[in-house]
Amino acid sequence: SASIDGYLKIKLTDAGSMLAGWKIYLSDMKAGVEYDLREGDGYRVFLEAGECNDRFVLNLTPVATVIPETKPDDVFSLYSSHGIVKSYIDLEKTGEGDLKIFNLAGQLLFVERITETGYNEFHPGLRNGIYIATFTSGKYRSSKKLYISNR
DSSP states (O other): OBSSOEEEEEOOOOOOGGGTTEEEEEEETTTTEEEETTSTTOEEEEEOSBOOTTOEEEEEEEOOOOOOOOOHHHHEEEEEETTEEEEEEOHHHHOSEEEEEEOTTOOEEEEEEEOSSEEEEEOOOOOSEEEEEEEEESSOEEEEEEEEOOO
8 A cells, every 4th residue: 555646666676597487477457467577677557545455466477488308318317215316417418407396286395406417416305205306407398206205
């Protein structure tokens, strides 16, 4: 709410690498406008004094990519042993990227930046269960089912 009339500017200053591959836009429900917050200098709107509840909605949606599917077994593999996630990623073919682990509801639980080719070990601190592990770089994307057992 605002006590006086005036302009409001909404701007995205830093989305960081965790939101790479996501469209971030603002919906102004009253004006019927959708504004891509990654473009331009921000969304500017004149607001009259008073309440404006439920007027603005922040939307995040995955961007469809044109990353070709490659034979993942040669490039990206992983498994878990006693709660430790072990992976092999060939960065000469994929480029640097992020290894992300999601639960089956799609919630991001773990992220690790991969900057060197080879074997890596991670201690994500996750409970026993089934997860989805995704490695994404500028030119490669692959997801694998991952079973974690802490025994």
